[in-house]
Amino acid sequence: MFWQGNVACAEAAVKAGCRFFAGYPITPASEIAERMAQILPEVHGIFMQMEDEIAAINAIIGASWAGAKSMTATSGPGFSLMQEGIGYAFMTETPCVIVVVQRLGPATGQASKGGQGNFMQARWGTHGDYSAIVLSPNSAQEMFDLTVEAFNLSEKYRTPVILLADELSAHIVEPVKIPERIVVVDRRKARDHSEPFFGSSDPKGIPPMPEVGEGLNILVTGSTHDEWGYRYTSDPDVHRKLVTRIYWKIEGNVRDIADYEADIDEKAKVGIVSYGCSSRTVYEAIDRLRGRGIRVSHLRFRTLWPFPDWIVEELAEKVNVILVPELSLGQFCREVERAAHGKARIISITKIGGGEMITPKEIIEVVERI
Amino acid sequence: MKHFAVKYLREEKLPTPFCPGCGNGILMNAFFKAVEELGYRDLRDFVFCSGIGCAAWIPSPHFMADSIHTLHGRAIPVATGIKLMKPHLKVVVIGGDGDLAGIGLSHLIHAARRNIGLTVIMVNNMIYGMTGGQVAPTTPRGIKTTTTPKGNLEDPIDVARILVEAGAPYVAKWTTYHVISLKNSIKKALRKKGFTYIEVVSQCPTSYGRNAGFKNPSEMLKWFKENSITYEKAKKMGRDIWKKKIVVGEYVDIYRKELTERIRMEDLDYEN
Ligand SMILES: Cc1ncc(C[n+]2csc(CCOP(=O)(O)OP(=O)(O)O)c2C)c(N)n1
Ligand code: SF4
Numbered sequence: 001m002f003w004q005g006n007v008a009c010a011e012a013a014v015k016a017g018c019r020f021f022a023g024y025p026i027t028p029a030s031e032i033a034e035r036m037a038q039i040l041p042e043v044h045g046i047f048m049q050m051e052d053e054i055a056a057i058n059a060i061i062g063a064s065w066a067g068a069k070s071m072t073a074t075s076g077p078g079f080s081l082m083q084e085g086i087g088y089a090f091m092t093e094t095p096c097v098i099v100v101v102q103r104l105g106p107a108t109g110q111a112s113k114g115g116q117g118n119f120m121q122a123r124w125g126t127h128g129d130y131s132a133i134v135l136s137p138n139s140a141q142e143m144f145d146l147t148v149e150a151f152n153l154s155e156k157y158r159t160p161v162i163l164l165a166d167e168l169s170a171h172i173v174e175p176v177k178i179p180e181r182i183v184v185v186d187r188r189k190a191r192d193h194s195e196p197f198f199g200s201s202d203p204k205g206i207p208p209m210p211e212v213g214e215g216l217n218i219l220v221t222g223s224t225h226d227e228w229g230y231r232y233t234s235d236p237d238v239h240r241k242l243v244t245r246i247y248w249k250i251e252g253n254v255r256d257i258a259d260y261e262a263d264i265d266e267k268a269k270v271g272i273v274s275y276g277c278s279s280r281t282v283y284e285a286i287d288r289l290r291g292r293g294i295r296v297s298h299l300r301f302r303t304l305w306p307f308p309d310w311i312v313e314e315l316a317e318k319v320n321v322i323l324v325p326e327l328s329l330g331q332f333c334r335e336v337e338r339a340a341h342g343k344a345r346i347i348s349i350t351k352i353g354g355g356e357m358i359t360p361k362e363i364i365e366v367v368e369r370i
Numbered sequence: 371m372k373h374f375a376v377k378y379l380r381e382e383k384l385p386t387p388f389c390p391g392c393g394n395g396i397l398m399n400a401f402f403k404a405v406e407e408l409g410y411r412d413l414r415d416f417v418f419c420s421g422i423g424c425a426a427w428i429p430s431p432h433f434m435a436d437s438i439h440t441l442h443g444r445a446i447p448v449a450t451g452i453k454l455m456k457p458h459l460k461v462v463v464i465g466g467d468g469d470l471a472g473i474g475l476s477h478l479i480h481a482a483r484r485n486i487g488l489t490v491i492m493v494n495n496m497i498y499g500m501t502g503g504q505v506a507p508t509t510p511r512g513i514k515t516t517t518t519p520k521g522n523l524e525d526p527i528d529v530a531r532i533l534v535e536a537g538a539p540y541v542a543k544w545t546t547y548h549v550i551s552l553k554n555s556i557k558k559a560l561r562k563k564g565f566t567y568i569e570v571v572s573q574c575p576t577s578y579g580r581n582a583g584f585k586n587p588s589e590m591l592k593w594f595k596e597n598s599i600t601y602e603k604a605k606k607m608g609r610d611i612w613k614k615k616i617v618v619g620e621y622v623d624i625y626r627k628e629l630t631e632r633i634r635m636e637d638l639d640y641e642n
Contacts, residue, residue, distance in 0.1 A: 020455060022447075046454045046633065051480040055447040058440065062419070062451025065438060070451070088441050212417045212436040212452060213459045217380075219431050221439035230383075230431055231439070 003176045005143035005169045006073075009099060010035035012147035013071050015182050018097070019045035020063035020070035022056040024078060027111045028167045029101040032073035053078035057085030060096045064089075065220060067211040069151055073099035076118060077108060079125070087126030088222040089160040090246060093198065093207070095187055097150045099163045101170040102276075104352065113355030114167030116276055116327040119335075122164045123305045129243050131250035133257055134162045134305040136276045140174035146302060152185035153257060157249060158206050164304060166327070167355060168277035190216065199227020203245055204252040251306050259302040260311060264318070268295035270367055271319040271344065273312060273336045275301045278325045278358055285360035289367060296367070309339040316343035321370050325349040325358045375402035378413055383431050391587030393546040393572030394428050397464075397493055400549050400570075404556035416460045419449040421474060423466035424500045424574070425493035443474030446481050449488050457487065457630035460560060467494040467508040471529045475507075478529070482538035482565050487628040489559045489566045492529065495574035503577030514581050528612060533567050534622045540566040541621040543601075545594035546573060548618060555620065563628040571616050 003011070010032050013021070021036040023029075033049065040047045046063070050056040053074055060070035074082065079100045089096055102118045104110040122134045133153050137146045146163055154161040190197055190208035197210050197218060207227070210218045219229030224239045232238040250257070263286070274282045279300040289296050299315055301308065316322060322344045324333040333348040340346060349366060351358050375398075388394045405413070413435035420426035422442035430439035440448045445463045453461045463470075470478050470492045481488055497515060498504040505515040505522050508529075512521045530543045540562050542555040552570055559566035573579055573590035584590045594616065601619030604611050611617070627637065 020451065022451065041636075048450070048454060050447065050450075051476050054444065055450075055477055055480070058444040058447035059451035059454075061440075062438070062448035063455045064451075065448075066452045066455035068455045084441055085444065088444075212438070213456050215414050216436070217434055218436050219439070220437070221430060222441055223439065 001176045001178065002173060003140055004031060004171060004173045005137070005140040005165065006031035006101070006171065007035050008140045008144040008176045009073070009147045009163070009165070010039065012144040013097070013151065014039055014043060014045070015178070016148040016151035017069045017184050017186070018071050018151060019043065020060060020068040021045070021072065022048040022050050022059035022063070022070070023072050023074065024050055024053045024056050026075045026078045028103055028170050029073045029075045029099065031170070032099060053081040054085060057082040057089070057098070061085060061089055061092070061094050064094045064096050065212050069095070069155065071097040071099065073101070075101050075103045076105040079118060079121065083126040086160055087128060087130070090126065090130040090132070091222045092220050093158040093209070093246065094160065095154040095158050095209070096160050097147070097154055097163060098160060099147070099165060102164065102166040104355070110354065112167070114277055114327060115352060115355070116166055116278065117331065117352070118164060119304065119326070119328060119331040122162050129247055131247045132162060132305050133157065133159060133250060133303070134164050135259070135302055136164045136304050137169045137302070138276050138279045138300070139169055140172055140176050142302070143169055144176050144178070148182055148184070149259070152183065155185045155187040156206070157253070158187060158209055159250060164276070166277045168280070192216070196227035198225055198229050198242070200245065204248045205245065206249055254306040254308060257303055257306060258308040258311070260308060261300040261302070262311070263298040264315070265295045265297050266318065268297040268318070269320045270295070270370065271297040271299065271315045271322045272363070273299045273301070273315070273322055273324050274326070275304055275332065278327060281358050281360055281363065282325060285363035288360060289364060294367065307335050307339060312336055312339035313341055313343065316340035319344050321345045321347060323347045323349055323363065323366055325363060327351055327358070374406060375399065377411065378402050378405065378434055379432055380434050386432055387427065388424065389576045391573065391575045392424070393495060393570070393574065394425060394493060396546040396549060397491065397552070397570050397572065398428055400553040401491070401556055403553045404560065408557055408560060416462055417452055419445040419452070419461065419463050421445040421465045421469035422500070423469045423498070425464060425466035425495070426469060428464050428493070443469050443472070444477070445469070446474060446477035446488065446490065450481060450486055453486055453488060454630060454633070457634070461488050463488055463490040465492060466499065467492060467496065468498045468506045471527055472507045479532060479536045482533045482536035482567065484629050485537060485539060485564045485626050487563050487565060487630060490568070491556070492567070492569045493572045494569050495572045495578055496526070497574050497578040499574045499577045503581060525613065530567070530569050530621050531612070537626065538567050538622065539564040539624050539626040542567070542619065543569040543571070543621065544618050545571040545598060545616055547591045547594040547598070551618070558623070563631065564626050
């Protein structure tokens, strides 16, 4: 298939079992909604354009409690509006997928121009303590593959998952191969009261999820709740227990969730860590550098959060310098630097504005100056 | 003998946390009377969605049913998602005026416009009760609240009439004095397929009553009785009447094809 990234995303969602989409138009994500509006009815799914992004996130939460795999797609301004709802999904352990096609901000910024300024927001956007799963594609193919992965992780961990795309992967038209067999994970469903819906004896446990309308009398609340969903507005232990589990069920499984591409030259003294659109520049730069006999290693993250610290640290132990190119003013670099634990020098390469990419030449120049 | 409504309640969660004399209990009772008269022995066919506020605590956690306590103002979009996926369920939204007519107003209007089959019951106590008595979009002019210490300078919103204009096929408004009519409207709403809205003007003795000069809850009920006028009468009177009186009754009761039915049938018919 020759597909635009956004189209690949929508097609993948349906293949992963998505049967409910609610959204609100926004560049550069609208094509996802447009494609969903076409293909969801064909599989008896529901497409809804809501009155705003707040309604969209809340509608997919409702649909998820009605048993559907559900999704929304947006960009910076809409993602900001959704934050309270995303927090609700974390707190109530509601699986759903939020696709964010990054553009330039703050505010309306440059609507049709690519950027990577939502890296931190995707992790820390809503208030309180929680841990988030955030994936990031760098091609139309990965818009497909990682959308499937986002649904699977969301169902497995009973949590919202954010697919943090960017203008490039969303709009690029590339060949997309649909795998012959697509692995689809479904949530563990509660059918009776034998196991609590919001608790587990395992501090990293993922409780089974009930569905409304099946006579189970389920209670769902975004307020602090015990393992059966009863509200406890001041009990310290109930809060601690719930929120630490919600945190550790993700953080404690970082090795299962981590997905990355490692192109490691054991002898290289220079490393590059990248994600999303910026990684494509790095491929090009590395080809040219290696062509000239300069040894470099490259790590490219498909999972951005929980941040795979140890992979960065391992690289930092091997190299002297790590370059971190990104289309934001150092958000990603800050995390790489933290994970490197001072074991390598970190050089941030940043660019923002007009959707201009960092060029291979700019990366090569930095390498030459080291 | 146990109270008739116990079968609809989580007994271990009683009594409710509402202040003595709060109107929330009156609505709760009217709702269960309606449900009982319709022949429901339990609430299996229902899903309740509520936002944040005292009124939002009516179903959650008290009703023995599926109950989703959502964010402040967001019960309607959550309910919309549920109804779209499971149209056979009775999806009922219960909330306060701050929740539904303040922060969540646009969802309410759009739900009426879409004619999605939700029943929305708004407890209009004319104040933000849970947060301690701040002015609401429903607070009458002149009333002193914690954030209008000299009296409210704004006029209240008339949600019922807005929803009629937005296309809701059923809109009724009562007060906690009009319990029988309220119950009958709830019955009617629960039997209808489209979007239905019932507003109940209610007393919050703690945060509204005292500031507005009422000595006790029964004084407020008396005031509701004396200051209400029927929709039929109001229609024949001047524009001012809507501001001066609580206009009670059925504002509209018509047929319009409900959204999930239209989706299922891909029905683009403009007639209904
Ligand atoms: C986004 C957000 N803003 C503010 C609040 C605080 N808050 C909680 S309840 C409430 C108002 C409740 O008033 P109303 O809906 O009229 O219900 P009542 O308590 O009067 O029944 C507010 C403002 C909140 N929970 N969330
Ligand atoms: S504060 Fe007002 S609305 Fe809330 S429970 Fe008390 S009386 Fe009822």
